Amino acid sequence: MRPFLFSLLIIFSCSFSFAQKKLIVLGDSLTEGFGVAKEAAYPAVLEKKLHEAGKKEWTVINSGVSGSTTASAVTRMKWLYKSKPDAVLLVLGANDGLRGLKIEDSEKHLAEAIEYSQKQNVRVILGGLYMPPNYGAAYTGKFKKMYESLSKKYKLTFIPFVLDKVGGNPKYNLADGIHPNEEGHKIIADNIFQVLKGEL
Template sequence: MKSLNRYNPIRSYTILRLSLFLLGVIWSCDSGENQSSTNRPRKPAGTERTYTQQAAEQPTDERVILFYGNSLTAGYGIEPAQAFPALIGAKLDSAGYHYKVVNAGLSGETTAGGRSRIGWVLRQPVSIFVLELGGNDGLRGIPLTATKQNLQAIIDTVRAKSPEAKIVLAGMQIPPNMGPEYTSRFRELYKELATENNLALIPFLLEGVGGVRRLNQPDGIHPTPEGHKIVAKNVWQVLEPLLENDTES
């Protein structure tokens, strides 16, 4: 992936759009957490909590793929069925894979918040765990050591509760608002965690979507259903090799 730190006029515009996109996620997610679920647009946050409750409260012998993240996973501003985890579920069905997809995204989530609720979410074992957190940390300038420690703690908890689970880490990038060193180190943090823990890595979850106007909603900051289709493709490229095809069983 090309670095976001090099400057030219075209990339400058892309970085600006990505900045607006990611900053908007934080603003809308923070405000969304202070609203009742009935006041949220299309109730994405309320829906995500229901998915989380299902993951924790309904024992199942099915193979489960759990998507654990923030508003990008939750599908803020669109119908739950249009968010990339649901699109992955549809792809699994059409391809003959027997997995249940659980969306445990929570708008406004940071790595610290994710660390605090991971034990509750993982009351039942999972087969594949997709970890999408850290973007909100980066935009808030949270120390990278804290972000990495929180992500590592989540990974450790998954392995303790579901030792056989395969873990996929969704990489994130941020605009250079915090300075080039922080931006670069933030990007590399995901590569380091993936290498140190032998995880499957999605290099950049929003590849092909961040900063692209036509793939964002009218507010210019949240992916459209078309944008989520591209995100789903980014995820599928890494996820599919980890799947077990049991259509003959």
């Protein structure tokens, strides 16, 4: 009887631990998976890669909303954090840049989101983005530096460019040249996984 009870305890403990950790991916249409199936968007692919690597306790929640800017981050977090996540991957700013919004405002919004998360004891992983070169060297350079500065200031796990090998490559994007196709999402998931596999 005792061995049987012990086995049940082990099974229960393993099942319980596997369901305990949540990673929210807070982003815009790039995260939502505009133009591809939900299961083909990079958060779903990332979860699969984590599970294949033995990190089955992690659930990755796709919280991408098309059109979102950095200004929406804290408001969305206040709602999403009711589910008690363990970590958030913050991938916002693309729409700010494409609309030519002031980088100072974008940085302020991201800083507020990071500080809010840290106060809630939710670990922040920051995903960096670049702007196309046609926006001018001054703007693109300042935009890139924004993420680097925030990651250093708040001592965050940092993915310098989540769209590495995908951004600007027609092979991995839809016809609009902005949103990744399924193959692009696979590469993005791998870019993120290569950083997180030793961190989570």
